[in-house]
Amino acid sequence: MEIFLTLLLVLGVIHLVQAQNQQGFINLDCGLPASEPSPYLQSETGLQFSSDAKFIQSGEIATVQSQTNLRNTLKPYMTLRFFPEGTRNCYNLPVDKGRKYLIKAWFLYGNYDSRDIKPKFDLYLGPNLWATVDIQNIEGNSTAQEILHVPTSNSLQICLVKNGITTPFISSLELRPLGNDSYITQFGSLKLRRRIYYTKSENNYIRYPDDAYDRLWNARSLARLTYISTTSDVSNGIYNLPKSVLQNAATPTNASLPWTIEWTRENPDDQFYVYLHFAEIQDLQANETREFSVLLDGNLFANPVIPKKFEITTIQSQYPRTCERENCSLQLTRTPRSTLPPLLNAYEIYRVIQFVQPETNEAEVVALKGIQETYRLIKINWQGDPCVPRHLMWDGLTCSNTTISRPPRVTSLNLSSTGLTGTIAAAIQNLTQLETLDLSNNKLTGEVPEFLGNIKSLLFIDLSGNDLNGSIPQSLQSKGIELLLHGNPRLCQTKSCTKPQSKDFPVVVVATVASVIILIVVLVLVFLLVSRKKNQYTTMQAQQLPSSTTAMLNITNASSHEPLNEIKRRMFTYSEVIKMTNNFQNNLGKGGFGMVYHGFVNGTKQVAVKVLSQFSTQGYKEFKAEVDLLLRVHHTNLVTLVGYCYEGDHLALIYEFLPNGDLKQHLTGKGGRPIINWSIRLGIALEAALGLEYLHIGCTPPMVHRDVKTANILLDDNFKAKLADFGLSRSFQSGIESHDSTAIAGTPGYLDPEYNHSGRLGEKSDVYSFGIVLLEMITNQPVISQTTSENSHITKWVSSKLICGDIIEIMDPNLRKDYDSSSAWRAVELAMSCANPSYSKRPSMSQVINELKECIMCENSRISNNQGLESQAINIGLDSSVVPKAR
Ligand SMILES: *[C@@H]1O[C@H](CO)[C@@H](O)[C@H](O)[C@H]1NC(C)=O
Ligand SMILES: *[C@@H]1O[C@H](CO)[C@@H](O)[C@H](O)[C@H]1NC(C)=O
Ligand SMILES: *[C@@H]1O[C@H](CO)[C@@H](O)[C@H](O)[C@H]1NC(C)=O
Ligand SMILES: *[C@@H]1O[C@H](CO)[C@@H](O)[C@H](O)[C@H]1NC(C)=O
Ligand SMILES: *[C@@H]1O[C@H](CO)[C@@H](O)[C@H](O)[C@H]1NC(C)=O
Ligand SMILES: *[C@@H]1O[C@H](CO)[C@@H](O)[C@H](O)[C@H]1NC(C)=O
Ligand SMILES: *[C@@H]1O[C@H](CO)[C@@H](O)[C@H](O)[C@H]1NC(C)=O
Ligand SMILES: *[C@@H]1O[C@H](CO)[C@@H](O)[C@H](O)[C@H]1NC(C)=O
Ligand SMILES: *[C@@H]1O[C@H](CO)[C@@H](O)[C@H](O)[C@H]1NC(C)=O
16 A cells, blocks of 8 residues: 555645535544544545444544644544454445445554554455555554445445454545546456656645545655646546646656656456546647657557647556566657657556455345344344355354355344344345244244245244244245244144144144145156166256356256156157157258257247267267256256257257347347347346356356357347357367367357467356457457458457547447447456456456446446336346347
8 A cells, every 4th residue: 555644644734625515425533532523624624524433333442642743634543443342343334326436444553552563454345355454564553445446235334354363443434426437447346556646846645625536646756757737727537637636747857768657566366457647738849749658567558648738638447457577567658759758647556356255135134134123132243244254144144155146145044042022023024035043042022923934935943932922823834844832831832723732842834735746746756766767868857956146046946846847858769859840841050060950849849959960979978978967957048958869870959949049140130130239238148148157157067168159149039048059069079160070169269269278178268258259249240350351350350449449439330329338338348358368367257247237237227317217227137028129
């Protein structure tokens, strides 16, 4: 961190100002004693600071041992709150979901505890680590952390977490809403690394009110630089820079030397965003030009840069950059035709922090807080996110494991022996995935509520040892729930109120309907197992697989009934294949590995039958093993394999049929398919990404698709996307593109360029191909252009357009500018980062999914703003029925 409070100590007072517009600012003076007025005006900045007491329930307050005569200037930082109790202590701040905030936390130790041990602890935003605050390794006794972050809910939790023996503390907490068209990132939040402006006046910095967002700009003046300034007006840009930044700049004194700015990275994966602000503030003669190029870590960042006359320009990273070496560098070099050296007014460097841990389902957090309030539960660790990070999970909870696309849910609540009084809290009904509820040995009164029976997932309820009365509601008797009720003397347990009777043993209430269904399912399974033994290829069971998306849940929940009403996924004879395709009458076209025909199974269910050429497989055993695996894959965004045929020379795979063609047709309009709009494209991209994520991390063993392309993304009537042709290439070679047995999997143009070096395709190879698909969806350009030799690959084409910085140039003209440009930008940046030539620098599919959701949110907010029609918005849940049809 390069902002030191010590700066404040040394530098002294800035300006005396009037209070200005501070809309949305939150300024908390942590640990301000109740005896002092709150809010108060800090005269130097004109900021109104308030006590933090309303936003946190724990901690103690203290004052630093001041060695300064600047107590007034530094008033907000003179008191602090420290946290001797508990591991995690959290502030809860009201914010606007989806809005970008600048968040600053200040820490001035000042030996408040007279122990003179400088603490070290972690700072979290919600469930995600933001920074480790380490006063020990800082010159001086203070530091600040600053981040640009978009909260995902209307309440922002800032948590201080012990990570050793020292006690966490905080001096001040400051939030400022930002415009959302600046500091746009692909994913993650931006942690401030450095913010510098160039001015001659040494020993200075600026913040609010000079900077409307209260960014703190450190002044830098170096001997090798020449400083220039102007008193003329310089017009501002979207970054809304302070006047002093607009009117001051520097150039290298020796015009022929490049100007290098260096910073160090902490580890090789660090990703940076860089912002350079400049304006020509000198009056140039007719024969003078200023033109320079910018290299970032040796790679071209911008070229040529020509500062505009009295108008600020900001060059920003379009995607995150890593540094090859320990020291990162920016280098400004004048071009040969330039007569003047490079010029810079100010710059900012941020490191990307990827907040990948999803927060617990918001409705469940509200429910848990409701329960906490109802019972006035005082549990020191009931702070911050209930489920994550796992090591800080609240006492008495268990939560489901998560993937990035599926936030954690509460699966068990145990408040046994915690002195609960009153009735059973109604908020419990909003924990809709609860499996176990233990409220035993408390002093609960009233009746057993009806709503417990409505929580479909509940398997076990322990209400024993309370003082409940009334009878057992009907709803609890209609499911297979294990219900423990003993030790409730006033509870009616006689026959007339129906079961249970036993006082000392668990009472199992099993409804007859449920037991009959279970019996049938068990019988069917037994039957299947027996018949499978008879003919080991005849029956393929639907298997319950780990689910990575909410949509999966429907499938796994339904899976126990599947053998009853779904056609069996199985092996077919060749004569059955002939019959189902009506002797291969209806040819659907050529797919990977063979011709595809339309057909019917059971006379009604439509299928696509892919007839494989014999030489495309390596042998029966490999084929069988692979197909067995595929038969077990279930995901709503993957085309389902219904069965296969292997008889002599005849090989076929039978897939579910999707009537609406493939994505490629819907981009080009080929085959008479309607061209789809931007929001549907984003929805399809998200669904395809979910399918890929499932292959990569959701199924066992994980799979690589190896041939992701627009032609392999099929669409159903509601434009729900399903990936086709996955998982085959290990025992198959592509029989279509080439008959060469050494031919590689994949399609030219989509193939991971690192494949040539490494010779293997991994998950990130799919990410590359997905990036190309995304570029096609954005641009509708050919993946490999036949016409031009330059920029022939779609990534080159997009890069060449990116330099102009005009999104309209990049976007598919068929979209007729009907899209939100920030969602379009994000999509382009995401696609380019997926298509990064370097394998390791590509994001994971889970990160891709998160970013696509953000794109969809941008687009949705435009749609609802423009049309006032909420229903037009794309649903980022997966219910395909709400995806709008193309008009
Ligand atoms: C930091 O605090 C220690 C006492 O805790 C004091 O001796 C030292 O001077 C302080 N350093 C600065 C730079 O203020
Ligand atoms: C500027 O830098 C060049 C290249 O290092 C050097 O040759 C020249 O002497 C320098 N000029 C001045 C005035 O220092
Ligand atoms: C530009 O013209 C001025 C005279 O108008 C002259 O003094 C100066 O040297 C010229 N500069 C360059 C770089 O040619
Ligand atoms: C990185 O820069 C620092 C000073 O900024 C310097 O001391 C160090 O030697 C540099 N390291 C490398 C590897 O260049
Ligand atoms: C959830 O994750 C934890 C820790 O990673 C692991 O111990 C546990 O077995 C997982 N549970 C399930 C159901 O996968
Ligand atoms: C709830 O917690 C208590 C003690 O903390 C434990 O004895 C009991 O078994 C737990 N209940 C369940 C259902 O795990
Ligand atoms: C449950 O959640 C819904 C909306 O999420 C809310 O309207 C309702 O009040 C909640 N019920 C209880 C009892 O907290
Ligand atoms: C249960 O007890 C509560 C008081 O604890 C009383 O108000 C209520 O009427 C009782 N219900 C029944 C059905 O006896
Ligand atoms: C930008 O922020 C404004 C509020 O400051 C909000 O109304 C608008 O929807 C946001 N736009 C996007 C694309 O997030």
